Amino acid sequence: MLKDQFSRTRIRFDGFTRPGDVRLASELGVDAIGFEFAQGARRQIRVEDARFMRHALAPLVSGVAILRDNSVDEVREVVRQLRPALLEFRGDEDDVRMRSFGVPYARALRREEWAMMNAGSLQTRYPNASMFVLYADETEEPPALEAEWSWLPEGLARPLMLAGGIAPGNVSAIIGTLGPWGVSALEGIEVAPGRVDGDRMNSFLRESRDADCRKGR
Numbered sequence: 734m735l736k737d738q739f740s741r742t743r744i745r746f747d748g749f750t751r752p753g754d755v756r757l758a759s760e761l762g763v764d765a766i767g768f769e770f771a772q773g774a775r776r777q778i779r780v781e782d783a784r785f786m787r788h789a790l791a792p793l794v795s796g797v798a799i800l801r802d803n804s805v806d807e808v809r810e811v812v813r814q815l816r817p818a819l820l821e822f823r824g825d826e827d828d829v830r831m832r833s834f835g836v837p838y839a840r841a842l843r844r845e846e847w848a849m850m851n852a853g854s855l856q857t858r859y860p861n862a863s864m865f866v867l868y869a870d871e872t873e874e875p876p877a878l879e880a881e882w883s884w885l886p887e888g889l890a891r892p893l894m895l896a897g898g899i900a901p902g903n904v905s906a907i908i909g910t911l912g913p914w915g916v917s918a919l920e921g922i923e924v925a926p927g928r929v930d931g932d933r934m935n936s937f938l939r940e941s942r943d944a945d946c947r948k949g950r
């Protein structure tokens with residue numbers, strides 16, 4: 734799945750707390766927007782806010798609900814209000830639980846989790862995952878950030894998104910070097926905690942598109 738020379742890298746921006754920012758990101762051309770519903774998440778929003786976020790999404794831009802050990806009722810309510818295209822699970826949820834909501838799911842893993850697994854064990858443990866999201870340590874800067882992913886699982890038959898520390902300025906190198914199916918960013922598009930910035934989002938998207946154009950050359 735890595736070093737995909739032909740497809741366009743999918744871009745997701747995370748951590749949105751304000752409907753106006755959702756609309757702006759949508760209009761700038763992001764593929765998907767992640768909303769955090771996990772207790773204690775840095776940009777946690779309330780389930781009751783999900784409907785406002787959904788209405789702010791432009792047509793053809795997907796909403797993703799990011800969850801970590803939320804109760805079944807909470808996840809059902811998020812699904813009802815947000816109608817997400819994808820659920821991303823970050824906690825101890827197992828495959829049976831994650832697939833039970835009738836929405837495709839992505840399994841997120843921190844570096845210490847995925848570094849101990851290979852493509853086979855990931856797929857055996859999460860057979861119904863539509864995608865995997867691998868998070869690097871947040872503190873790393875390039876080129877250490879690229880090195881973080883130097884032992885990515887080979888031969889994964891599912892889309893792979895990379896996240897953690899990705900921003901304008903390093904996204905191009907990450908796409909050019911590693912060729913992931915998708916990338917996502919949270920702090921990299923903010924000017925202050927919870928305040929995304931149009932210029933930073935624009936730069937991120939432009940640098941990603943430029944890197945895609947250079948792929949395979």
Ligand SMILES: O=C(O)c1ccccc1NCC(=O)[C@H](O)[C@H](O)COP(=O)(O)O
Nearest residue numbers: 823841842843868897898899918919920
């Ligand atoms: O937060 C968790 O518990 C967690 C569990 C499993 C995988 C990832 C998890 N969190 C990821 C983060 O908080 C990310 O590092 C973050 O969303 C990426 O943000 P950024 O580096 O600001 O783009």
